[in-house]
Amino acid sequence: MNKIKNDPYAALRFKEFNIFLTMRFFLVFAWSMQFIVIEWQVYALTKDPLSLGIIGLMEIIPAFTMALFAGHIVDQREKRNLLAICLAAFSIISFALFWLTSETVSQTWSKSNLLYSIYALVFFGGFLRSFFGPTIFSLVALIVPKKIYPNAATWNSSTWQMSRVLGVAFAGFSIGWIGVHLSLCIVFCLVMAALVMVFQISKKPILNPKIGEPIMQSLKEGVSFVFKTKAILGALTLDMVSVLFGGAVALLAVFAEDILKVGPQGFGVLVAAPSVGAFLTMLVTAYIPISKNAGMKLLIAIFGFGISIVVFGLSSTFWISVVALFFSGVTDGVSMVIRQTILQLKTPDNMRGRVSSVNSMFVGSSNELGAFESGITAKLMGTATAVVFGGTMTLITVVATAIASPSFRKLDLTKDFETNDESE
Numbered sequence: 001m002n003k004i005k006n007d008p009y010a011a012l013r014f015k016e017f018n019i020f021l022t023m024r025f026f027l028v029f030a031w032s033m034q035f036i037v038i039e040w041q042v043y044a045l046t047k048d049p050l051s052l053g054i055i056g057l058m059e060i061i062p063a064f065t066m067a068l069f070a071g072h073i074v075d076q077r078e079k080r081n082l083l084a085i086c087l088a089a090f091s092i093i094s095f096a097l098f099w100l101t102s103e104t105v106s107q108t109w110s111k112s113n114l115l116y117s118i119y120a121l122v123f124f125g126g127f128l129r130s131f132f133g134p135t136i137f138s139l140v141a142l143i144v145p146k147k148i149y150p151n152a153a154t155w156n157s158s159t160w161q162m163s164r165v166l167g168v169a170f171a172g173f174s175i176g177w178i179g180v181h182l183s184l185c186i187v188f189c190l191v192m193a194a195l196v197m198v199f200q201i202s203k204k205p206i207l208n209p210k211i212g213e214p215i216m217q218s219l220k221e222g223v224s225f226v227f228k229t230k231a232i233l234g235a236l237t238l239d240m241v242s243v244l245f246g247g248a249v250a251l252l253a254v255f256a257e258d259i260l261k262v263g264p265q266g267f268g269v270l271v272a273a274p275s276v277g278a279f280l281t282m283l284v285t286a287y288i289p290i291s292k293n294a295g296m297k298l299l300i301a302i303f304g305f306g307i308s309i310v311v312f313g314l315s316s317t318f319w320i321s322v323v324a325l326f327f328s329g330v331t332d333g334v335s336m337v338i339r340q341t342i343l344q345l346k347t348p349d350n351m352r353g354r355v356s357s358v359n360s361m362f363v364g365s366s367n368e369l370g371a372f373e374s375g376i377t378a379k380l381m382g383t384a385t386a387v388v389f390g391g392t393m394t395l396i397t398v399v400a401t402a403i404a405s406p407s408f409r410k411l412d413l414t415k416d417f418e419t420n421d422e423s424e
Helices: 015-046 049-076 079-100 103-108 111-143 146-198 215-228 230-245 248-259 263-287 294-314 318-346 349-381 383-404 414-423
Strands: none
Touching: 015 049, 015 079, 015 111, 015 146, 015 248, 015 263, 049 079, 049 111, 049 215, 049 248, 049 349, 079 111, 079 146, 111 146, 111 349, 146 263, 146 318, 215 230, 215 349, 230 294, 230 318, 230 349, 230 383, 248 263, 248 349, 248 383, 263 318, 294 318, 294 383, 318 349, 349 383
């Protein structure tokens, strides 16, 4: 038992898990690259930072409103085939964006028609995204044994960060090298590669004993579980607020173009910097678990995140901005690992879809809502001031949480790991 527990490569010894990681790498690389390319294209069409916020709003509306229903469906369905359906739908969206940016369409369509069409596709992508999170979260638990699930989640998160790093960085360079249209062609090819890979994973059993349960009863049960589990609720709430107010990433196109004046290549570096920091943090946590004193570590990490965002907002030097974003990623990586560990240890198998959906509502959707908030505050206050304001609000939130919730400061997950081992 101890040998498996302390083996940092335990999850990688399972063939299907390696296939899963490869598939997820292609998917996240494509999604991240597409997001950056679309941001660049929209800003090129409008020259208005608010338009970047609208991209976030177009994605959050369907992602948020559909999240609980998606979690219910995921808990009721076979996970491998459901993921394949999601990938097939994503391939249609990515191909449509590729077609919209073709020279023929660009020359015959008005800017407003192009812009509204992009927003529409982003909207459908948000609907689709509500299914991706809970499906992937549930599928991981069916590929590897429970006793090494925390290790699998660490590698899963690391792969997510690595593919995001490479996806956003490559997007910035590819815009300069081959343009928006061919960059989106690469996105489409990567999605198709992910679709092929997912069929290398076998179908998995449905562990939910309540198949056919009335949807409202199912949703109520999932939400009730999250709100009754204080560790999950506290972690999600704290992370949601920090992401909501610390959403500087949504304005990076403005910083790259108008403040730092570094062009698309510099834009790619800026966007990649947080993910590089988070990825390195997650690799370290595969060897050094951070479950002891998890509550205090989470508070410190998010406080450090807020400081990094304030420094970035105040900086007018490119490399200082890169370093600030890098450390925002380091601290965010710690936060992500702790949050995922809490979810892993506290969530029953038959409720993973619904709990993951609530997580996406709290944290995932707050990225897009944060992008919208950043767009509005940038319009009202100015870009740099908006970022400093967001970082400051994050710091205030952490201090308030630390004072108001002594029990969260004392949260320790070590006993949960021991209980999990005994149950195996």
